[in-house]
Amino acid sequence: MSIKSIDPRITRENLSEEPDQNPIKELNHWQTYEVFHQTKKGDHHIHVGSLHAPNAEMALILAKEQYARRYECVNIWVVKSANIFSSDYDDEDIFETTPEKMYREAGGYKVMEKINKYKKERKGV
Amino acid sequence: MYGGGYIFEESKNGKSEAEDTEKLERFESKIAAGEKIEPSDWMPAEYRKQLIRMIEQHAHSEIIGALPEGTWITRAPGFRRKLALMAKVQDEVGHAQLLYSAAETLGKPREDMINDLITGKSKYSNVFNYPAVTWADTAIIAWLIDAGAIINQVANSKGSYGPYCRALERICVEESFHLKYGHDNVVFLATGTPKQREMVQEALIRWWPPIMHFFGPSDKISVHTETLMRWKVKMASNDDMRQKFLDMYVPKIWELGLTIPDPLLKKNETTGQWVYTEPDWQEFKKVINGDGPCNKERLAVRRNAEEKGEWVRRALQRKDERYTVPLA
Ligand SMILES: [Fe+2]
Ligand SMILES: [Fe+2]
Numbered sequence: 001m002s003i004k005s006i007d008p009r010i011t012r013e014n015l016s017e018e019p020d021q022n023p024i025k026e027l028n029h030w031q032t033y034e035v036f037h038q039t040k041k042g043d044h045h046i047h048v049g050s051l052h053a054p055n056a057e058m059a060l061i062l063a064k065e066q067y068a069r070r071y072e073c074v075n076i077w078v079v080k081s082a083n084i085f086s087s088d089y090d091d092e093d094i095f096e097t098t099p100e101k102m103y104r105e106a107g108g109y110k111v112m113e114k115i116n117k118y119k120k121e122r123k124g125v
Numbered sequence: 126m127y128g129g130g131y132i133f134e135e136s137k138n139g140k141s142e143a144e145d146t147e148k149l150e151r152f153e154s155k156i157a158a159g160e161k162i163e164p165s166d167w168m169p170a171e172y173r174k175q176l177i178r179m180i181e182q183h184a185h186s187e188i189i190g191a192l193p194e195g196t197w198i199t200r201a202p203g204f205r206r207k208l209a210l211m212a213k214v215q216d217e218v219g220h221a222q223l224l225y226s227a228a229e230t231l232g233k234p235r236e237d238m239i240n241d242l243i244t245g246k247s248k249y250s251n252v253f254n255y256p257a258v259t260w261a262d263t264a265i266i267a268w269l270i271d272a273g274a275i276i277n278q279v280a281n282s283k284g285s286y287g288p289y290c291r292a293l294e295r296i297c298v299e300e301s302f303h304l305k306y307g308h309d310n311v312v313f314l315a316t317g318t319p320k321q322r323e324m325v326q327e328a329l330i331r332w333w334p335p336i337m338h339f340f341g342p343s344d345k346i347s348v349h350t351e352t353l354m355r356w357k358v359k360m361a362s363n364d365d366m367r368q369k370f371l372d373m374y375v376p377k378i379w380e381l382g383l384t385i386p387d388p389l390l391k392k393n394e395t396t397g398q399w400v401y402t403e404p405d406w407q408e409f410k411k412v413i414n415g416d417g418p419c420n421k422e423r424l425a426v427r428r429n430a431e432e433k434g435e436w437v438r439r440a441l442q443r444k445d446e447r448y449t450v451p452l453a
Contacts, residue, residue, distance in 0.1 A: 003422045006256055007196040015425035023240040024431065028438055032229070032451040049292070050226045050451035052235060054441035066219055069212075070299075082449040089166050 033059040034084060035067050036077040045077050053078070156357050161287035164230040164453060172356055177231045179358065180289055184224035185242045185249035189423050191217040193257040194266055202260060209306050213267060216299045223292040226451050230288045234448060243428040251409060252335040254417030261314055261321075261328035267307025269332065272374055273339045275300045276366050285357035288453050308377075315381040329378070330386045337387075337404040340366045346406065371399040 003015040030052045036045040048067045053059035059078040068076065087094065102108030148167045155162065162168055191214045198214065201207035225235050241247040252270055257263050278300065282293035314325040341347060341363040353359040361369075372392075378385060389402045412420070 003425050005196075005422050006258065009199075010196075010422065010426060013429060015422075015429050017421045017425060019244045019424065020428065020432075023244070024236045024435075026234065026236055027442060027446060027448055028435070029235045029239070030438070030442060031446050032226075032449050034452055047453070049223060049295070050453070051222065054438075054443065054446075058441065066222055069215070069219070080449070081452050082447070084452055086165075086452070089163055 030054045032081040033063070033078045034081050035059075035063045036079070037067055037073055038075040038077075039072050041074050045075065050081060056080075153355070156285045156355075160285075161290060162285050163287045164450070169356075171352070172358065173231050175353055175358055176286055176289070177228055177233050180224055180228040180231070180286075181233070181238050181241070182248050182250075184221045184228060184238065185247055186253065187217050187224060188221035189242075189249045189253045189427065190270075191221075192423055192426055193253055193255070193419075194263045196257060197260060197263045200260070206310070210263065213303050213306060216303065220292075220296045220299070223295060224289075227286075227288040227292045229451050230453065232450065239431060243424055243431060245415065245424060248413060250339070251413045251417070252332075252339055253423060254412050254420045255332070255335050256419050258331065259324055259328060261311075261324040262331065264307060264310035264314060264325060265328045265332045267303055268311045269307070269336055269374060270339065271300055271303040271307055273336065273366075273370050275304060276369050276373075277340070280360040280366065283357070284360055291453070312381065315383060326383055329383055333386050334404060334408070336370075337367070337401070338406075338409045340364075340370070342406050342409065343403065368399055371401070375399070 001017050003010060003013075003017060005011050031054075032050050033053050033056070034050050035048050037048045038045045051059065051062050051066050053062050056078055060076060063076045063078055064073075067073070145167075149169060152162070152166075152168060152172075162172075194210060194217075195214045198207060198210050201210050225238060228238060229235055238247070242249070252266075257266060275297065278293050278297055282290050282297060284290055311325055314321040344362045344364045347363055350359045350362075371390075375385065375390065375392075387402050389400055392399050411417070415421075
């Protein structure tokens with residue numbers, strides 16, 4: 001039996017009702033790329049998601065369709081997912097640090113008090 | 126589009142496997158604190174399984190959901206409507222892509238998901254097993270089915286799995302265009318000629334039962350999902366979402382003077398809850414298990430697209446490539 005549809009284009013295809021036993025093989029939908037987006041010239045590119053593509057050129061075309069259909073986008077990067085190395089959430093403690101790190105912050109250096117004290121003492125001379 | 130009435134499997138209280146209690150505790154406390162779970166984090170096997178199942182069903186629903194409306198692109202009344210409908214259908218297919226990627230991060234390759242869809246092993250939202258008989262049906266779908274989808278997707282976007290939440294945030298922005306477009310389309314017909322009014326009224330009558338089925342079986346008869354709720358996989362009960370939908374949209378349907386085919390439908394002002402005729406859950410079961418008006422057609426069309434595109438995909442495939450799970 002072939003499919004009868006209210007859409008004549010589907011009926012004309014003579015589609016079989018039975019599921020075929022010919023599964024899609026691995027990688028038939030290609031490998032994965034990660035997509036990065038720049039919304040304004042001068043901004044950083046940010047990660048927006050991933051997609052499947054056979055090569056970098058196709059990945060760019062598909063990234064435009066998938067992630068830049070609306071809203072501003074001026075530039076796209078694509079990177080093979082396999083080429084991204086990331087730290088592990090299990091190692092979050094690598095970002096832990098000594099609680100007192102004022103020595104490497106601008107706010108850790110206050111000199112006005114000393115200057116004022118010095119000026120006052122000099123006037124006294 | 127989409128997203129309601131996911132079919133979950135009976136959960137074996139979440140601790141079925143001999144899993145590390147310490148890891149489980151940490152996992153649960155992260156979720157309780159509102160933190161997101163990322164693909165490389167430890168997670169219970171049951172969490173992974175149910176999430177794959179849910180995100181995959183959601184992806185299939187987007188891609189199958191594009192079919193009843195897609196049929197009408199060539200016959201859309203006028204250029205502006207045609208442009209909008211093409212945009213909406215493209216969005217839906219794009220939603221499927223985002224969701225397949227999110228499901229892949231949990232370890233199921235895309236090819237396996239598509240195989241499970243086209244062989245009839247995986248489910249998708251039941252509403253798409255019904256035909257869009259007239260142009261007015263597409264208006265009702267774009268307004269009310271997408272409205273239901275938004276309620277579900279907004280809830281799910283606050284769930285615990287990072288990649289799914291991020292995909293949903295993108296999706297929800299586009300869904301609001303679908304909803305506005307659908308409402309505009311319904312209002313146009315409902316305030317138009319007597320023939321147009323009749324068309325939209327008939328479409329509403331056809332679509333009301335599937336709409337009531339959309340959020341899935343009543344909590345009284347659906348499988349228990351306490352663990353899935355605690356893990357923020359399922360974010361609201363089916364009945365709660367249905368109530369929310371009725372509360373938001375019944376008044377908007379009535380203000381257009383349209384009749385909803387349920388004589389019992391009314392809001393109980395003291396409880397704030399909507400009263401309605403219990404949807405026919407036998408019919409729901411029958412259709413979701415393959416015996417609806419369009420199940421065979423939907424899968425055949427999807428299979429056909431997959432087969433026709435196969436040589437192109439193969440021609441571009443490179444022998445030395447290896448699959449990598451998407452990152453996030
Ligand atoms: Fe969608
Ligand atoms: Fe939609």
